[in-house]
Amino acid sequence: MKNSSLTWLVAEREISSKLRSKAFLISTGILLLIALAGVLIGGFSSKSPTPxxxxxxxxxxxxxxxxxxxxxxxxxxxxxxxxxxxxxxxxxxxxxxxxxxxxxxxxxxxxxxxxxxxxSKAPHVEILEPASTNPLVRYLVAIGFGVVFLMAASTFGSTIAQSVVEEKQTRVVELLISAIPTRVLLAGKVLGNTILAMAQIILLAAIAVVGLIVTGQNEVLAGIGAPVLWFAVFFLFGFILLASLYSGAAAMVSRQEDIGSTTMPLMMLVMAPYILVIVFNDNPLVMTILSYIPFSAPVAMPVRLFVGEAQWWEPLLSLVILLVSCVGAILVGAKIYENSLLRMGSRVKLREALRG
Missing domain, CATH: 3.40.190.10 (Periplasmic binding protein-like II)
Structure with a gap:
């Protein structure tokens, strides 16, 4: 079979195993309900009281x-x-x-x-730098993008890591790579989980649209359309970047209880965008810097686009930086994965995994 066919075969295996998991389906349902509740609560709370x-x-x-x-x-x-x-x-x-x-x-x-x-008589007030958006709406949008990125990336990243270690622990990986090249196996895992993650993003976007329509937030809906599309594009490549690194990090250990020690730095890189964008959502300088860092760009750039602080060329430049970083992460992750997958026992050191 061609490598492309084998890649799809591995991806289908990843997708079918997740769809058969009750825990995955329940967690996805809870995430969608939380998203809908958040949109509805935010919409109703931001509405003006009865005149x-x-x-x-x-x-x-x-x-x-x-x-x-x-x-x-x-x-x-x-x-x-x-x-x-x-x-x-x-x-x-x-x-x-x-x-x-x-x-x-x-x-x-x-x-x-x-x-x-x-x-009452009051002096005339002139606003020199009027806010482009409601601060509450800005904050809620930042939380929305941040939570979606954090939940999807951490959930599927952990799933990939557990799958890799489980295959090593049960020695199934030895049978798999006897029929499938190592890099094809990695590509299939990343592809399958990327498809599932993007499906969640599409469902969340649909729920957000429904929630905004129900709460009558037509202005917000009109303004958030383009940022949501950019978020989906940035999330796609940002997730591939993280998935490649998660796979490589997981291949360095042979026991489930050791996963945390190798994936903790990646978890911090996933949490950073959520924390920083929420804290500095109203700081133009910090948000500009974050929108060009690959791990925070999927959240920071859509927020800047929503509030109108980004020029038309900025998301394109940020996306190019993310794509270059994505290619680099794939190469590094694949090398670590390939050099560590068949090494059982103690944890493989990063230097050894890169050297082979």
């Missing part, structure tokens, strides 16, 4: 309409205004008056503080 009904005459209607979160009910005179206020149809009424403020507020039993504050 307050306020009565106003033709003379004061324009003043009241300029206030935020207010619905104006026009009345003819003071008598009608008192009637709707006493009946509870409106929270208050704003009428013209002969005093410095020019208006008087009629309330039923207590003064509506938000209305009083809104009508």
């Amino acid at each position: 307050d009904a306020v009565a106003a005459t033709s003379q004061t209607a324009q003043i009241v309409k300029a206030l935020p979160n207010v619905k104006v009910t026009e009345v003819a005179d003071r008598a009608e205004a008192e009637k709707v206020v006493k009946s509870g149809d409106v929270v208050a009424a704003v009428l013209p008056a002969d005093d410095p403020t020019g208006v008087v507020i009629l309330a039923k039993d207590q003064a509506p503080q938000s209305l009083v504050m809104g009508l």
Whole structure:
């Protein structure tokens, strides 16, 4: 068989084994439910509260309409205004008056503080650097991209590592490489898990779209479309980079309990984007630097695209850097994997695995 056919054969084996695993299916379902709940909660919490009904005459209607979160009910005179206020149809009424403020507020039993504050005289404010997006929405988007990257990369990375060590422990790998070249076996493992990881990303994107539509966040949906596509592209190559390194690191040990010692540095590289992007999501300089580092670019660059801080050429340059890093990781991971796979017993040192 050709190497391409053998690669697909190994990939199909990886995919079918995961789809038969109840633990994998349950964890995937929980992840999707958490994502949907997060989008819905974020959407409902970011919505404006129900507008307050306020009565106003033709003379004061324009003043009241300029206030935020207010619905104006026009009345003819003071008598009608008192009637709707006493009946509870409106929270208050704003009428013209002969005093410095020019208006008087009629309330039923207590003064509506938000209305009083809104009508108070205040100096004109000029914003020199207006925020391009709502800080809460920006924070939620950063968390969303970070959590998806962290969960998918760590979950599938650990799965690949466990699969490699299990095959070494049971000596199945000796039978496999007698029929399949070592690098083809590695390529199949990476391909199969990449397909599963991308399927999860597509499902999460679909759930996010549904959640945004349900919560009426059409503006966010329109603005997040391109960043989500870029995230999928960056995630694809970022995951291949990590999967190659996870496979190589796992091949250096022969027992499941030793996996943590070799994959811990990779786990830190997976967690770094989540932590740094969340902490520095509102720091343009740090976010710019993170968007060019291969391990954090899949999260940082889409966030910058969403808030409009990245130029059109920046994601292209960042993607080129990621692709070069991906090729380097594949070569290093394949060499370690090939030189360590048949070495049983104690942990293989990194220098020995690279030297062969």
